[in-house]
Amino acid sequence: MDKPQNKCISVAYKLYSNNNGVEEFVEEATTEKPFQFISGFGITLDGFEKALVGLNVNDEFDFSLDKDEAYGDYVDERVLDLDKGIFTINNHFDHEHIFKDAIVPLQNEDGQRFYGRVLEISDDKVKMDMNHPLAGKNLNFKGHIVENREATKDEIEVMLNRLSGEGGCGCEDCGGDCGEGHDHDCGCGHCH
Structure with missing residues (x-):
């Protein structure tokens, strides 16, 4: 049996x-700044x-994914009141990054990384929504293929390193070093 190509x-x-x-x-990904990924790594929705x-x-192409094929149901239990102390730097609350509607990179005790959206800030709590922004929604993608080719050995190696947490995203636009959190978008399709 042939191994699937990346x-x-x-x-x-x-x-x-x-x-x-x-x-x-x-959102829109343009021909000039397309969304790029390597298949077979689980980077995108199946x-x-x-x-x-x-x-x-x-x-x-013009296809739809129902919410179960996309990001699942919106779950009320994923809206949490977190202790405001979690968001302090040098004993001061991080007002620069933590504000209403900010998307914040977080990490749990198991080292898993994910994003939350700030809903509200009170005197001692930050209400965070841990649901994906598109949870509970059906999605429709309309567009065209800009490139579809076999990935090079180097591209696969960069992707494996990225998935293991080493190095940057490997894209050319930011020199492959967009920071460990990948929390900006250099337009390469790998950063978020």
């Missing part, structure tokens, strides 16, 4: 969410990758 795929798309029949524009991996350059 493909380097770049796509330009517009993403729309649909919640209770209301369609809303979410349904997204499956819909794109067999397409050729310039092929157009």
Whole structure:
């Protein structure tokens, strides 16, 4: 049985969410700054990758993923009141990074990294929403393939290093060193 190829795929798309029949524009990746990923690493949603991996350059696509194929249901229990002391630097609350609607990189006791959105700040608590921003929503992707080719050995190595937490994202736009948290977007499709 042949081992599946790791493909380097770049796509330009517009993403729309649909919640209770209301369609809303979410984001766009342009031809000039496409979303890039290497297939086979679980970097993207399974349904997204499956819909794109067999397409050729310039092929157009228009497909939907229901919430269960995307980010699941919105779970009220993932809205937490965290102790404000968690967000202090040198005994001072981090007002620069922690404010209403800020997306904050967090890490749990097991070392897993994830993002939360600040909903509210009180005297002693920060209310955080740990749900994915698109949780509970059906997604519709419309766009075209910019690039679809076999990934090089070097690209695969960079991706493996990235997944193991070593080095930057490996993209050219930021020199491969966009910081350990990948919390900015240099436009390469790897940073967030």
